[in-house]
Amino acid sequence: MVTNYPQRLSTAPGLDTNVTALGIVNRITARVGQVFCAMRGHDSVLHFEGKRVMMRCTSCGHDSPGWEITGHAPHQRFEGDRRRHVLVPQRLVLRKTA
Numbered sequence: 001m002v003t004n005y006p007q008r009l010s011t012a013p014g015l016d017t018n019v020t021a022l023g024i025v026n027r028i029t030a031r032v033g034q035v036f037c038a039m040r041g042h043d044s045v046l047h048f049e050g051k052r053v054m055m056r057c058t059s060c061g062h063d064s065p066g067w068e069i070t071g072h073a074p075h076q077r078f079e080g081d082r083r084r085h086v087l088v089p090q091r092l093v094l095r096k097t098a
Contacts, residue, residue: 033060 005039042057044064054066 030060034062036060037062 025050025094037057037060041060042055043059044055044057047054047056051069052066053069056062
């Protein structure tokens, strides 16, 4: 998955690299959750983070590549007749049936 989102690729110098039993259990639990998501599908919800929008699974935390929100909103290119685009409720016609 290629994104512009910065990711930590290695451990920082000076950190303890010993793996504890609790760390192993957490890692196994996370993998089992990911396997269940792979079989039944992700529970994706829309997630906003800074200037980025993505789909994030609520079960396993998987992120879609998403997209960045940058720039300005679209500009109106043509001036039009606003009355033509107003939604008008349709007239209901009642008919008698036998």
